[in-house]
Amino acid sequence: MKINPFRAWRPAADLAGKVAAVPYDVVDTAEASALAAGNKYSFLHVSRPEIDLAPGTPCDSEEAYHQAKKALDAMRDEGILSQDASPCLYAYRQIMGDHAQTGIVACFETDDYKNGILKRHEKTRNDKEDDRTRHILTLKAHTGPVFLTYRDDAIIDVLVAKAMAGEPAFDFTADDGIRHTAWRIDETDALVDAFAKVPCAYIADGHHRAAAAARAAAAKGGEYRRFMAVIFPAKQLKLLPYNRLVADLNGLVAEEFLAKVANVFTVTPAPDGEVASPCHVRLYLNGAWHDLAWDKPTGTDPVARLDVSVLQDRLLAPVLGIENPRKSPRISFMGGIRGTQALADAVDKGEAAAAFSMFPVTIDQMMDIADAGAVMPPKSTWFEPKLRSGLFVHSC
Secondary structure: OOEEOEOOEEEOOOOHHHHOEOOHHHOOHHHHHHHHOOOOOOOHHHHOHHHHOOOOOOOOOHHHHHHHHHHHHHHHHOOOEEEOOOOEEEEEEEEEOOEEEEEEEEEEEHHHHHOOOEEOOOOOOHHHHHHHHHHHHHHOEEOOOEEEEEOOOHHHHHHHHHHOOOOOOEEEEOOOOOEEEEEEEOOOHHHHHHHHOOOOEEEEEOHHHHHHHHHHHHHHOHHHHEEEEEEEEHHHOOEEOEEEEEOOOOOOOHHHHHHHHHHHOEEEEEOOOOOOOOOEEEEEEOOEEEEEEOOOOOOOOOOOOOHHHHHHHHHHOOOOOOOOOOOOOOEEEEEHHHHHHHHHHHHHOOOOOEEEEOOOOOHHHHHHHHHOOOOOOOOOOEEOOOOOEOOOEEEO
16 A cells, blocks of 8 residues: 655644535534634635635535635635645544544555555445536645544554654644644655555445545546545444434324334343444334334345344335435435434434434454445444545645
């Protein structure tokens, strides 16, 4: 695996907290507009440029991409972002409560993505690839980092700890309480050599950004053949559940549906929506939580053994008729960061007929599936904390 130092565009330490923005794909236009209101420094002006255009302007319109470039150019011209004089790497630490994770910000090779050294576990959608590809080509930059992970390496741990001993390039706590700190690494040879001995890495989040980077590289070559990512050791990552909401019960009344559920799973009353172990799902229906349990699946297929697969194969498809959760409008998904009460609230308000609270997939399960060349079911993993955009930009 190759990692490359690069000359990042980044904000000064006193502006980093104002520039940093949530990823473009975790907020809609209204949410992005509210977050950026009154803050000309927010990177959402680049990643969600439709917030600065006429209401109703599509986020994937030609006008939106040109507005994004205009916003990025202005940030550079006004000195909100400045480019490092020489190529370097960066150590980037995030702290959320008692959880900390530290990764290396670098540029990675699209060739490594294409040849499987950077492994995937999700399918991508053409429309989302199109959007990110056009964003890269119009801005001539990678503005949102891909989130990578690798199996832990003691030598790299030592080198990263050493890099964190100096003065940070920025250190701030965002409005959501997550602390972000980064250190510039000018002496890069040891880390480059250490990562060269790592046989592979895994895309944890950002499959569409990585795919778009590969498409842009195929079209343009040159510096487009490298894309920006943050790579973390697997042991440091925190996965939360990715929960499910269904719009209807497929023509069944609640009692009929629950009876069919009981034919598939062991059903018992539950005090809340918190799932304590695998082979359990919590169902919220008619104001009450139910625990659904099953025996640990046998067999060698790592995908079939996932809780999300068991729920899909035994209940969502055969009972509710949701055959393809990637495309069905009758199912929606909610990240575990919002908690189980948000699921109950959605059902109680009539926004969904029932909700399912999941136990999180483990990082080892994700890596095993990627190693097998398999694909995880949609919306299986939710990583927290999320990487912020705008702290590092890679120019092509």
